[in-house]
Amino acid sequence: MTSEISTLERYQLFIDGHAVDSVSGATFDSLNPYTGMPWARVSDGTPDDIDLAVAAARRAFDGGWRQMPGWRRAAVLRAVGDGIAKNSERLARLEVNDNGKLLREMRAQLEALPEYYYYFAGLADKIEGRTVPQINPSRYFGFTVREPVGVVGAITPWNSPLLLLTFKLAPLLAAGNTCVVKPSEHSPASTLAFAQVLSEAGLPDGVFNAVSGWNRATGEALASHPGIDKIAFTGSTATGIKVAQAAMNNVNKATLELGGKSAQVVFEDADIDAAVNGIMSGVFAATGQTCMAGSRLIVQDAVHDTVIERLARRAADIRLGDPNDPETEMGPLANPPQFEKVTGYFSIAEEEGASFACGGAPAEDLGSYFVKPTVITNLKRDSRLIREEVFGPVLSVLSFSTEEEAVELANDTRYGLAGAVWTENVHRAHRVAGQIRAGSVWINDYRVVGPGMPFGGFKDSGVGRENGVDAIDEYLETKSIYVELTGQTRDPFQMG
Incomplete structure (x- = not known):
């Protein structure tokens, strides 16, 4: 191994609140597109690691995050925003190393990211149901509640890893979900480093898990995993169709932000x-x-x-x-x-x-x-x-x-x-x-986005919306509850 290789920065998977090597112990190198040389060595996750991450996310979902009052989730989200602000320079430089974007652009992007977590913190304690008039109101009272979907599998691209992860992560956390993220094999470092920022902000163990992997089988294992309740994907239309098909095999929801020719x-x-x-x-x-x-x-x-x-x-x-x-x-x-x-x-x-x-x-x-x-x-x-x-x-x-x-x-x-x-x-x-x-x-403008404006596509550009109030709805289920008011429910097989 050369001296250059020995100085590569090291990034591990993040599962159940801990940075860990992959089950196989394998790694791959991330390439700096400006120098054309490897700059980081990354744990190479496998479907076995996806299994561990999904199990951790399920435990965290069932173990308290979903029941946590909205105002407490909001406090964590605000702390996440503060943590990003504190670490924005380091995270921006990681993205430059991984995908070659301008440092000044990545600085501006990272400096804007806290606003997304603050915005969704403001929605976390405002998830409400409604009362519904009944056909027989003297007999029944009906209302709805909004509940988190469950464990979300997020698959993110290489071009703006943390921005496009945030489009998913901020609303899904506000809604009370947990997640497993598979970042692109071409730019995994910032997501794996971000996991520590989330942990330091007080996000409970297992709520956020990240599994990098060079082999396509890792992402496929997440998209098709029976322990996942929803998939959120950003990438090409061709890959998005395959992801949606894998999710549908488990009758899972999918939000897809796909390609464009605008x-x-x-x-x-x-x-x-x-x-x-x-x-x-x-x-x-x-x-x-x-x-x-x-x-x-x-x-x-x-x-x-x-x-x-x-x-x-x-x-x-x-x-x-x-x-x-x-x-x-x-x-x-x-x-x-x-x-x-x-x-x-x-x-x-x-x-x-x-x-x-x-x-x-x-x-x-x-x-x-x-x-x-x-x-x-x-x-x-x-x-x-x-x-x-x-x-x-x-x-x-x-x-x-x-x-x-x-x-x-x-x-x-x-x-x-x-x-x-x-x-x-x-x-x-x-x-x-x-x-x-x-x-x-x-x-008379272009490329303006913000946390409050929904973002997503028509036709082959995707399904669902990210950002804005619409986004949190993508991570909630609606449950209808009927209450019998008279206490006189009769045996349906007794006549008279």
């Missing part, structure tokens, strides 16, 4: 400078590796050339480099498979006869997994670059002439996660936003 519609009366800024943010921030990326530009003919010229000039000037450098504007792609996928789409574009306004190649002078910010024009509406999620810094462009055509193009996709409308006409803004079939639509 449209940014720019009308000729838009503030072009603002629109260009929003488009840049929508597709080039986070190296384009975000489910809500506004990667499909639909721009009106009259301003098409102006918008493309400005975008190409701006994109070509984006500063690529070390994600820890505050001057860097875009880091590398997060892992080798993603690099191969994105660069493969450049060849597809050439085969389809498209044109590159800028980019369209790896940034070879930087090595590792860098690609140039790319704007692709002269595409047909059935092009793979228009239809498929690239998940990289690649913008695909179509043009339109009428409002009706713009709406048709925006909705001509199997996805429906997000979208944007750029126009100074307030009537058109509301009219078009109302017609776009997507879970989130911004008017």
Whole structure:
């Protein structure tokens, strides 16, 4: 073993309140996408470890967390938020090491995360049922109660591990559930480190468990586990379908936040400078590796050339480099498979006869997994670059002439996660936003999220909602209770 390997940081599984090695003792190395070298050694969990984690979560659920008064769960959630604030710099740097995102972006993301736990702390003691009028009110009183679903299996992606875990964890804890998390094999470190933050905040042992694993069988074991009551998944649509099928085999609930090919519609009366800024943010921030990326530009003919010229000039000037450098504007792609996928789409574009306004190649002078910010024009509406999620810094462009055509193009996709409308006409803004079939639509902005606004997709972009009051409902069951009021329930087989 080399001296470099011997200095790798070490991360273990977290089960029943303790950091532990996997049952097998096996490990795998996590790759820093900027250096192209391993930086951490991680316990390689197996289905046996999933069994242990699910059992711990079940004990914690039955042992008191579900019965804990909402105000006490709220106090723990507030402490979690405080713990994140205290540890935000360390957690942000772990995510940079694992997925290559900019440190300044991860700092901002981690600094915002406490607000999600504070928000759901405010809901934890407000989970209420209702009384229901009965057909025979002199005989029966009826009411409902809301109860936690149980043990939740959460499967999270590599692009924003703690943010997308928080979308699940904050509401499920507020509702009284326990969980087992399987982070992506490409970026497990921040989740495993976060487990200690949760423990120090006073979360009881077994309420949160995390099992990393390189082999796909680990995630499959969680999705299909008979001891799980619900699955919460963020990732690709293809994988999400398999996760949902595994959950359904156990008649389990599933919340799925899946892929997107989100449209940014720019009308000729838009503030072009603002629109260009929003488009840049929508597709080039986070190296384009975000489910809500506004990667499909639909721009009106009259301003098409102006918008493309400005975008190409701006994109070509984006500063690529070390994600820890505050001057860097875009880091590398997060892992080798993603690099191969994105660069493969450049060849597809050439085969389809498209044109590159800028980019369209790896940034070879930087090595590792860098690609140039790319704007692709002269595409047909059935092009793979228009239809498929690239998940990289690649913008695909179509043009339109009428409002009706713009709406048709925006909705001509199997996805429906997000979208944007750029126009100074307030009537058109509301009219078009109302017609776009997507879970989130911004008017004259992009990529704005917060704890109080529901997030999720239409069509192949998912099932259910994260964030907002809607999210806590995803982790609750409704029970109906009938009370007989007269004490005169008779034997149904006695006549007269």
